[in-house]
Amino acid sequence: MEKTNLLYYNQIMKEYKETQHTLMYKSTSDLSFYSAGYEECSPGYSYGPRFRSYQLIHFVLSGKGELHINEHVFQLSAGDAFIIPSGKVSYYEASKEAPWCYAWVSFLGINSQRYIYQLMTSSDDIYIIHNLDTEKYKACIFEILTLEGNTTSEYLKANSLLFLIMSSLFEDVSFNENNWGKESVIDEVKFYLDMHYAEKLKLKDVAKSFGVHPNYLTRIFHNKYGMSPKQYLMDIKLKKSRRLLTTTELPVSVISSSLGFDDQLAFSRIFKKSYEESPSEYRKKSRAAIHEPNTS
Numbered sequence: 001m002e003k004t005n006l007l008y009y010n011q012i013m014k015e016y017k018e019t020q021h022t023l024m025y026k027s028t029s030d031l032s033f034y035s036a037g038y039e040e041c042s043p044g045y046s047y048g049p050r051f052r053s054y055q056l057i058h059f060v061l062s063g064k065g066e067l068h069i070n071e072h073v074f075q076l077s078a079g080d081a082f083i084i085p086s087g088k089v090s091y092y093e094a095s096k097e098a099p100w101c102y103a104w105v106s107f108l109g110i111n112s113q114r115y116i117y118q119l120m121t122s123s124d125d126i127y128i129i130h131n132l133d134t135e136k137y138k139a140c141i142f143e144i145l146t147l148e149g150n151t152t153s154e155y156l157k158a159n160s161l162l163f164l165i166m167s168s169l170f171e172d173v174s175f176n177e178n179n180w181g182k183e184s185v186i187d188e189v190k191f192y193l194d195m196h197y198a199e200k201l202k203l204k205d206v207a208k209s210f211g212v213h214p215n216y217l218t219r220i221f222h223n224k225y226g227m228s229p230k231q232y233l234m235d236i237k238l239k240k241s242r243r244l245l246t247t248t249e250l251p252v253s254v255i256s257s258s259l260g261f262d263d264q265l266a267f268s269r270i271f272k273k274s275y276e277e278s279p280s281e282y283r284k285k286s287r288a289a290i291h292e293p294n295t296s
Contacts, residue, residue, distance in 0.1 A: 014145055015035060033107055038104075039103075040101045052106075054086050055116050061100075062078045066095070080129065105141055105162060122176075137168065197237055
């Protein structure tokens, strides 16, 4: 077991990381503890941007802060939990006036992503769970932080506390098992596309991961949403590109690659076909509209 206690710039951080079992072992288990910690942040303290290969949940115990993830920005305060799924780049920053204090737990496992998605689809803000009694989660995490050895017994204890944290979260979000039955597979697919739109997804791989045939997936998706999964995915990419063109100074080449297009030329061609103007023309026009004086 690896235990860290740090004090710097009036900031306190404690972390406990299980090191006896390999990441390969953890990733092939159903659900396996990776680390837990606690941090009292100094004003304006930030972390990231960072990419992780494990699931991570923070519980805000006091103060305020801001989370940036997947082009979303959330204002958080005591009683909130924020979820950072594996594979997502995130950045978070403590308030300068009332810096937050939070505790966290991270984990891996075959079903870890599914559990994370189930929690996220049970929350209105996807990445945020509001109005939690964070003290009970703090108690579990602080109990993990008392562990010091490198034994199977302590690994199992950390894992049991992880399961307690997860079961409490599922109770707190009032998770409905019926919403995750066979009949809701299409909503799961839509949510998956919303989360992974920037990746080079193939319909056959998505269908296989949800245990259905590609043709069946296309048919039921179209019946519910009026378009195929491929069309829906492109619609997401184009809407995201318009937002980035309007609100950032990122080059068109960077925007196209960040959204999973093969190259800038392919992106520009699809964009112009959809909106009858190039990305550069759209950016110029949208910027002009924003700065146009209001004469009313």
